Amino acid sequence: MPDTPAPPVFTPREVRLIVLGLTLALFLSSLDQTIVATALSAIASDLGGWELMPWVVSSYLIASTVTTPIYGRLSDLYGRRPVLLASITLFALGALLSALAWSMPMLIAMRVVQGLGGGGLRAISLAVVGDILPPRERGKVQGYLSATFATANISGPVLGGLFVEYLSWPWIFWINLPLGAAAFAATYFQLRRLPRPGRRPRIDWLGALLIVLSCTPVLVGITLVQRAGHWTAPEAWGCFLLGAVFLVALVAQERSVPQPMLPLHLFRNGVFRTAIIVTGLASMVMMALTVLVPLHYQMVGGLSAKEAGLRMIAMTLGSVSGSFLAGQAVTATGRYRFLPILGSSTALAMCLVVAWLGLGHSLWLDTLVTLALGLGFGCQFSPITVVVQNAVDPRDGGVAVSCMMFFRLMGGAFGVALLSALLLGRLPDHGATAAPAQAAEAFSLVFLAAAGLAALCLAAALALKEQPLRGRD
Template identity: 45%
Template sequence: MQVIFGLMLAILLGALEQSIVAVVLPEIALQLNGFDNMAWVVSAYLVASTVTTPIYGKLSDLLGRRSVLSFAIVLFLLASAACALAQTMPQLILARILQGLGGGGLLSVSQATIADVVPLRERGRYQGYVSGVWAVASMAGPVIGGYLAHFLSWRWIFWINLPLALLALVTVRRALRHLPAGGRRHRIDYLGALLFGAGLSGVLVFLTRLGQGQSPSRPDTLALPLAGLACLGLFIWQERRAADPVIPLAMLRVPTVAICCITLFLCFFQLIAMSVLLPLRFQVVAGAQADAAALRLVPLTLAIPFGAFAAGRLMSRSGRYKPLQMAGALVAPLAIAALAFVDPRAVWLCALVMVVLGLAIGLQLPSGLVATQNAVPLQHVGIATALTAFSRMLGGAVGVAVLTTVLIALLRHGGMAVGDLVQRLLNSFNNHRAANTDAGA
């Protein structure tokens, strides 16, 4: 149980940092005089952690879980201190990039480690617990961030990571001493890792800029995806010739792995996009205040871990995961479609549909992961686990960017002043933070 506690604590830290700063962004931007770059405080972490997730998985297969996870925790810890000490917005964004470079290993390596220390039949149950912790932390991040910023300072959003990361580091180092340390350093594909990181970063930064309302026709914006796609093309060429590639392309041809990665990508495309856009719908269409709009996501937040726990239990008992993933993948888009037709002022009906959506998403989290782990040889469990985590994070990043771009385009087409809406939302974020922290107190 000691090792499970340490791994869950590492996952908790990585998941919280994806969303914990969202509510206090206006306060950070005001204090550091950086409203123009405010969105990059979130995007810098998401892009860096998404890019490095598969690389960490491969490194953990080669060098051992204990050393790679320890490195990720230490980097995350030091970067958290740098975030807390930042005096300008560029300093904070740079520190968030470093924090993301550490955070990318917290989820993928921790989940791969669980596959090493837990019997095959019990993987589903424990991965259900992990998926539930990750989902709750991701959705609860803004409330926790608002509470810390209201009663202490926004810097405590980062200071609080230090004791927790130290505890996770000590626990992991002690509990994983029996795991093999690896030792195939000479087979690391450094060129492949560099090309993958550069290529995916270019594409994700481009999508992030689109989500912030920048025109895709700008030369500096358009150059990003072109350079990124070129690097990804070179990456594929490099992986085909590398002795030990970062991402074995043959693994993606395994039907179970490919289907699970696509399903998890679509799952988080839906989840993260809904968590961002549903509060806007409740505010703009239903006239709800920011705090009320955020509280209306509680049914979705609570249903996800229940679905994940249930899926883990059912997999442990039956040994089957395909029906769970199919059910979740079918019901989730139907629930989202239902939300489009339900009056957002119908609080209880919206809550019921969000519960169904949360349960459907929860069913897919552990089932997709365990199915992928069981479909590959033991020596590839780390990279396979990282691919599922990467699919989740990429789906969330793409979902927010694409749907936010569509929203901005629709607003402009309808003649609404986007700048006025952004200012209203900034004010709403401040009210939301104050209301949530008062409620928490």
């Protein structure tokens, strides 16, 4: 393992400037996952290739997800600053070429380039916090970053719609250039003092390739399940089987090399393993409800798309507030276990309430329930990053956090596919001709399933061990 010098002590002003750059980087990677959604119709009308339209989103999601653990490991071996700068540059290049795309295949290819950069932005932004602050003091900053993630997820569709309506669809990519330049400048100047490993690393390139080959088919299979609306599509299961074959090869490879791209000893750490399960299950519930609650408003409550979007603001505010308050609580108390327990309990209770009462009938009830859901999600996500960083050797900090983010993203993808397929399977013609009563019954089953996932998350949170958070000493 490479030698890792002790990180320097940063002043409060330096920490604020670094966090600003990290916030911009994380906002970029998260925003680009959602800002394209409302512009897809305009893009397809301009470039043609309607049948390829879904891959404009999926290509970025797949590329950014499968590279997340690779970037984390590279930052452990080469240092955070050079890898983060390379990620920002690659992301901005992909955005520039996407804005200039003259055909749908070219746009999809450039979205892959952008996703290759986006995976590094997301993974390393969280890992850098572990280099500039001890675990006891990270809660507040991780709360800010988690709030940024939630804000980007909800503001993306809104910004995409505004750009299309008042400017043109390439602006959803042009906006990344000034934000990327600001993130690059902040990272370039403020992270120069971070130490770099002293020894020349030996890169497990075969392990990196096997990570890509094992994860990409799984994500493609999930995409096919979402499109089909059921889990019986043979092409999807073919993808899952192919991913499983490469996963076996990945495990064999990582056991045999001295510096593996994905250190398997991390998964022997009980706290790390439990935290991964908590964040994966929480993401399954959150991402699925982010997609399905607006549909519920429209199909059961009879609200317009605009009204449904406005009622989602409460969930966003709750998630941002929950992340911020949870981060403050970790820093103030030095304890974290009670937060995912509280968050998953709240999510479980609210899913049961929605399954029983439904949404779209009362503005006040909708606001109260979705606000509580958001608060629950915020309490689950913000502390877990600190838990993971505190539980592992600092030399594995980057790959540990990136693994956490990877399982969070994979959990979200599986959650959306699982509950969407369950919903569509209960509706005639995939919901096109469903009466409100039929839709209400189907959504009730979906929210009961979400409550089941939240209950599993609660069980995992109860199994999470409390470890003292390291301070500066």
